[in-house]
Amino acid sequence: MQRALIxxxxxxxxxxxxxxxxxxxxxxxxxxxxxxxxLTGIAIGILLGWSYLxxxxxxxxxxxxxxxxxxxxxxxxxxTLIGIIYTFMFAIGIILLSLFPGYRPxxxxxxxxxxxxxxxxxxxxNIVVLIISALIMMIFYRKLLxxxxxxxxxxxxxxxxxxxxxxxxxxxxxxxxxxIKSVGIVMVAxxxxxxxxxxxxxxxxxxxxxxxxxxxxxxxxxxxxxxSYYLNTPSGATIVVVATMLFFMVFGYSKITTKH
Amino acid sequence: xxxxxxxxxxxxxxxxxxxxxSKLTCDIAAHKISYIIGSNxxxxxxxxxxxxxxxxxxxxxxxxxxxxxxxKAIAEHVGYVPQYSSIDRSFPITVNEMIALECNQKTHCNIxxxxxxxxxxxxxxxxxxxxxxxxxxxxxxLIARALVTNPEILILDxxxxxxxxxxxxxxxxxxxxxxxxxxxxxxxxxxxxxIINLENANALYLNxxxxxxxxxxxxxxEHQLMKI
Numbered sequence: 298m299q300r301a302l303i304x305x306x307x308x309x310x311x312x313x314x315x316x317x318x319x320x321x322x323x324x325x326x327x328x329x330x331x332x333x334x335x336l337t338g339i340a341i342g343i344l345l346g347w348s349y350l351x352x353x354x355x356x357x358x359x360x361x362x363x364x365x366x367x368x369x370x371x372x373x374x375x376x377t378l379i380g381i382i383y384t385f386m387f388a389i390g391i392i393l394l395s396l397f398p399g400y401r402p403x404x405x406x407x408x409x410x411x412x413x414x415x416x417x418x419x420x421x422x423n424i425v426v427l428i429i430s431a432l433i434m435m436i437f438y439r440k441l442l443x444x445x446x447x448x449x450x451x452x453x454x455x456x457x458x459x460x461x462x463x464x465x466x467x468x469x470x471x472x473x474x475x476x477i478k479s480v481g482i483v484m485v486a487x488x489x490x491x492x493x494x495x496x497x498x499x500x501x502x503x504x505x506x507x508x509x510x511x512x513x514x515x516x517x518x519x520x521x522x523x524x525s526y527y528l529n530t531p532s533g534a535t536i537v538v539v540a541t542m543l544f545f546m547v548f549g550y551s552k553i554t555t556k557h
Numbered sequence: 558x559x560x561x562x563x564x565x566x567x568x569x570x571x572x573x574x575x576x577x578x579s580k581l582t583c584d585i586a587a588h589k590i591s592y593i594i595g596s597n598x599x600x601x602x603x604x605x606x607x608x609x610x611x612x613x614x615x616x617x618x619x620x621x622x623x624x625x626x627x628x629k630a631i632a633e634h635v636g637y638v639p640q641y642s643s644i645d646r647s648f649p650i651t652v653n654e655m656i657a658l659e660c661n662q663k664t665h666c667n668i669x670x671x672x673x674x675x676x677x678x679x680x681x682x683x684x685x686x687x688x689x690x691x692x693x694x695x696x697x698x699l700i701a702r703a704l705v706t707n708p709e710i711l712i713l714d715x716x717x718x719x720x721x722x723x724x725x726x727x728x729x730x731x732x733x734x735x736x737x738x739x740x741x742x743x744x745x746x747x748x749x750x751x752i753i754n755l756e757n758a759n760a761l762y763l764n765x766x767x768x769x770x771x772x773x774x775x776x777x778x779e780h781q782l783m784k785i
Contacts, residue, residue, distance in 0.1 A: 442654075443658045446645070446650055449609075449639060449643075450637060450702075452610065452611060453611075453631055455632035497647075497649055501649070504654065
């Protein structure tokens with residue numbers, strides 16, 4: 298339980314930070330696609346008896362790079378490209394898994410999350426990713442914000458928008474993969490989307506989105522995991538349900554305060 | 558005589574494999590207002606995107622104040638005001654944050670963003686989110702953002718789309734002042750000739766892939782554009 302709580306706190310902060318860019322750049326589909334594409338890496342890991350994380354990260358980052366590249370070099374829309382590539386990678390994952398039939402309890406935990414199976418090694422990886430994310434955010438804050446808000450104006454100011462678009466998409470992919478163990482492939486996108494979307498409703502500035510998203514994400518994760526412990530429900534699904542309930546509460550609050 | 562703001566030679570521009578402009582040669586005068594006019598699809602926005610460096614010429618050259626047009630020269634000399642409809646107004650950013658994005662060097666924003674907004678009588682906007690601004694206020698904030706680095710050239714792409722006439726009038730007065738008092742070169746894309754002031758201004762008329770540049774009055778008269 299202790300490890301589960303520590304992991305859920307780290308993942309909540311990480312997803313809140315990069316979820317802001319998912320919401321503001323209207324890339325909801327990206328985190329879902331990364332999670333599904335990671336199945337290829339997870340399947341290879343299961344088949345070879347290796348740790349899932351490096352291979353899932355490789356699959357997720359490959360998807361992010363492929364989508365960013367194709368977006369710049371084709372006239373197809375984001376969602377079309379994402380739909381093509383992630384279904385391809387997800388299909389490969391399913392084919393690989395079908396080579397070794399039988400019940401796979403470890404696979405079930407990747408699909409739906411299993412916070413209670415988090416190891417100390419997982420927590421160390423999460424901490425490293427969080428520290429790197431925080432450093433990236435502190436060093437490149439202005440450039441990341443400018444590219445997310447108005448890439449054309451950013452490029453006129455000499456900012457290498459291509460570089461930062463790759464950086465944002467790769468960071469979103471890494472945050473997604475790291476969070477898979479908490480809530481699973483099927484629901485991980487919610488952990489990036491829902492707290493950031495809630496924060497957007499009530500934030501009076503971009504800067505304010507960070508504390509708001511982090512607080513909402515932490516509340517959802519902690520209330521979710523404690524509830525799941527006492528109600529004996531799946532932790533990932535419970536976190537997503539709590540996060541969505543918080544979203545509707547924030548939505549109601551924002552409507553009331555806007556009227557006044 | 559001053560170097561022209563932009564010196565364009567034998568320019569050919571393509572957009573999505575279609576030739577939009579072919580063999581355009583002209584010098585866009587410095588310290589004046591120059592309108593880029595022409596009907597929809599004449600290549601006005603494509604030309605602007607080339608002048609701000611987001612599209613590359615297929616053939617031909619562009620020089621800016623005598624220097625080759627590259628990202629460093631653009632960052633040094635050009636301020637850009639996009640069509641305000643291209644701005645995501647749901648983005649949770651204040652005017653203060655939006656303008657601060659431009660201050661990438663210590664010398665920028667020396668007078669502070671509030672001081673800068675006072676020049677435009679827009680100081681009350683500083684802490685407003687862009688979603689709370691009217692079309693005119695947002696356009697003013699975008700002009701303020703484009704000028705915070707004190708560029709010599711200000712390029713505006715259809716700045717008055719969807720604005721009411723009073724706001725258009727206020728913004729035209731603001732641009733006139735920037736040209737007359739501050740010596741800015743203002744390049745202004747529009748398809749609506751009824752809003753432009755032809756006195757003391759130049760115009761680049763784009764038509765059928767080529768262009769004619771000269772005094773606005775002459776260009777408009779020669780091509781009978783007011784009848785369009």
